[in-house]
Amino acid sequence: MKNIWLIISACLFLTSCATILKKEDYDLRVTSNVRNAKVKVYDSLYDLPNNIKVVRSKKDLKLTLISDTLNLDYIVKSSPNPTFLYLNSLGMQLSPAYYAIDLTNQKRFYYGDNVYLNTNDTTRIIHPPVRKFWNEYFGKKYPKNKEHINLSLSIPYINGFNFEPNEIGTKVNTGFWGISAGLEYFYRDDKYVALKFVAATDFFVPIPAAATLDDVREDLSTTYIDLTDNYKLGRLNFGYGINYSVNNYRLIDQTYPDENIEFRRKNQSFGLTANTYFQFGKSLFAGVVYRPTFIRINPTIDFKYEHLISVDFAFKIPMRKNNYG
Incomplete structure (x- = not known):
């Protein structure tokens, strides 16, 4: 009986998609519409465009765009990554266990694959594609008025x-x-x-x-x-x-x-x-x-x-x- 439980536990932990397929950090591509600009991430400066190694976290990522004429702060919202949302569901009956495993670590988050810092945008908050889709889809209320x-x-x-x-x-x-x-x-x-x-x-x-x-x-x-x-x-x-x-x-x-x-x-x-x-x-x-x-x-x-x-x-x-x- 002990061996059976060991096998089941191993299968659950080895098949959790975000835990196995994703690293704790990854390269985030950062670009901007400003020439010769730099970006500050984790107190380090990088020339743009650049691939910057970021750590997966449920906390939002702060970026500062720096050039000779400006200094702008941006926030990249943390979002569940597609692997966590979609691949775990392929486990069907065991997918609740897979999600439960991934909920215990930071690998389930990401900030998107690409970030474009556009000074012409009125907002300084950037949503990764998955989070943006989630917000736009569930944020649409289809309101009705009285007597409809x-x-x-x-x-x-x-x-x-x-x-x-x-x-x-x-x-x-x-x-x-x-x-x-x-x-x-x-x-x-x-x-x-x-x-x-x-x-x-x-x-x-x-x-x-x-x-x-x-x-x-x-x-x-x-x-x-x-x-x-x-x-x-x-x-x-x-x-x-x-x-x-x-x-x-x-x-x-x-x-x-x-x-x-x-x-x-x-x-x-x-x-x-x-x-x-x-x-x-x-x-x-x-x-x-x-x-x-x-x-x-x-x-x-x-x-x-x-x-x-x-x-x-x-x-x-x-x-x-x-x-x-």
Whole structure:
């Protein structure tokens, strides 16, 4: 057992990308639009252009551009390097361990590969490409104003069902495909109500294609209407509300060509809805919807827990634009 843990530990530490692939220091190319200029780094002066050895650190890097007529201070922001951000993710299930290892050392940082000190720029703060992309991408909020209205169309692509049809017992399955349409109304800049109609199935094929169905199969599906109150926080959207659902179970037996057997169960229920979406672009969203039901009103009135969990891809079309367009 001791040897097994030693092997696992060695694999984790030897495959951490930033730890293995990156050195504690590296050459940073520094150039400027000023001729015959020098740069001060770590209390040392270098002629420009030059490759200057810098130490990786979570602290920002201070540069001073010096010439006969000027003396300007610049700050290069520290940023996670691409190796840390992207290559560790290739480890898939073990990537959290890889990130945890790299979080303990300074090798995960860098200041970019090139720095251009331009005296014509109004800012003296320089962001490496990775940090700049991160700031610009997540910094874009796509704000809305009060009375903005969206038409929301979506595909509940992955659907996990946990149903309990009357007199059948618990049925659990995960499948694909569905369709949804609804309206969103912003009653505040960061809050909106949404009314949505949804139909979801457990069809077993993840892409549109011809498929051979089993002679005996059980299908789960649902249609529901939900009303949610939603918060918009930058690119994140959170919602909660109520739903009215019609949950369907169907058994089909086509074992004998001359005799098709079909058996159905349907119930109508009330429940709650919770959702979380991330906004990838101006109109494209992806998220997870959790829709449990608790109060069954047909065919009997009782308390019965069922749920649907969907991975949903949504496209939102402005019907009444705000000041941001």
